Amino acid sequence: MQPASIDDTLAQLQSRGYFASRELATALFLALRMQRPLFLEGEPGVGKTELAKAAAAMLGTALLRLQCYEGLDTASALYEWDYPRQIMALRLAEAAGEKPGGDTLYRDEFLLKRPLLQALQPDPQNPSARRVLLIDEIDRADEPFEAFLLELLSDFQVSIPEYGTVRADEPPLVVITSNRTREVHDALKRRCLYQWLGYPGRERELAIVAARAPESSAALQRRAVAFVHQLRTMDLFKAPGIAETIDWCRALAALAVTELDPQSVQDTLGVLLKYQDDLAQLDTQRIADTLALAE
Ligand SMILES: Nc1ncnc2c1ncn2[C@@H]1O[C@H](COP(=O)(O)OP(=O)(O)OP(=O)(O)O)[C@@H](O)[C@H]1O
Ligand SMILES: [Mg+2]
Structure with missing residues (x-):
């Protein structure tokens, strides 16, 4: 359902297991109201892709997803x-x-x-719903593709020589994500509402973990989130995202760990950190110190 307000956006996302910040809910609400694409940038694993999924669920339509990669052409996209x-x-x-x-x-x-064309036509399962198009990881696509996209996003129509012109009656909600492996053109950004997704505060991350890793105990979740927040203050090559916190709580629950101690952290650190240099930084002493800080 189209949300009626920012609070309603927050509540509707939350009922689908997505815990948005107020700024993100505002950006999504405005993107829907103003019929503008939403451009999301942020660290990996902070909920960019997931937001598009939750928005599609909220609007009662299947998500159309275009995963970008180098060499993506119109035959695969359109x-x-x-x-x-x-x-x-x-x-x-x-x-x-x-x-x-x-x-x-x-x-x-x-x-x-393909997804871009589908986004211009009604959802056969629910023709009255607004379509939701996720253009995921645009920074991986080539610049000519970006230029093509710019054109599509400005008039929401395509002309197919042998077929005719396809025009959206109502522009789809477009969510574009980038991991900033390169800067995306200003011209594209200018058409969009921009939102940076950072790491969540403790309370919001706890709510996410409680919803997504319910098999772990509340006490363990609290401790794990506090530990991850400490890790994020360190000078790591790649700090853990929300996805890693969820995985970690699930891993700890699978190992029947009830109390975080240096040994259980050490044993499962590969769930949180994926680079050897980062793992090497966290020796037993450092883990113990970090745990002590994570109260
Ligand atoms: N705000 C949130 N509410 C609920 N779950 C979340 C939230 N943010 C992230 N998650 C969880 O974290 C996982 C990873 O999120 P997601 O795949 O959307 O990250 P991403 O920002 O797209 O990362 P990448 O840049 O690596 O693609 C999701 O599957 C979801 O379980
Ligand atoms: Mg993603």
Whole structure:
């Protein structure tokens, strides 16, 4: 359902297991109201992708997801024709003694619609819902693709020579994410509402962990979150994200750890830190010191 206010946005996201900051809920609410794309940047594992999923669930539609990568082209992003089926149709028409024309080849059923095109058309399962399009990790795509996207996002229409023009009756909610492996063009950013996603405060992270790793005890969750927050103050190559905190609580629960001690932390540190240099920094003494600080 379209949220009626910022509080309603927060509540609706939360009922789907997503705990947003007020700033993020405001940005999402405005993106919906102003029909502007939402550009999310932030560290890995802080809930960028997940927000798009929660927003789609909130609006009652299936999420359309375009994962960007180097070399992504319009055939994978927008549409392509199903050549094998077109050839088959051509042969069948010839065998039947018909003269094949454009309507033999360019039929709706032969048009393979990729996420960008799908986003311009109603959701067949729920035609009245606003579509939600996630363009994930735009920083991985090439610049020409970014330019193409810019055009699409400005008029929400595409023209397919053999088929016609497809235009969205209502612009989809577009969520674009970036991990900042490179800067995205100002022209694209200018069209969007921008939101930086940082690490959450303790209370919000606790709420997330409680919802996503319910098998761990409240006391353990509190201690684990405090420890992770201490880790984030250290000079690490890659600090743990929310995803890692959740995984860690689940791992501790799976090992039936009820009390955090240096040994149990040491044994499971690979769930939180994924770089050898970071792991090497945390020897037994440092773990004990960090645990002492994480009260
Ligand atoms: N605010 C949140 N509320 C609930 N769960 C969250 C939240 N933020 C993150 N999570 C959890 O953390 C996991 C990772 O989040 P997500 O995949 O959205 O991160 P990301 O920012 O897209 O990371 P990456 O840059 O690596 O793709 C999610 O699967 C979800 O379980
Ligand atoms: Mg992501």
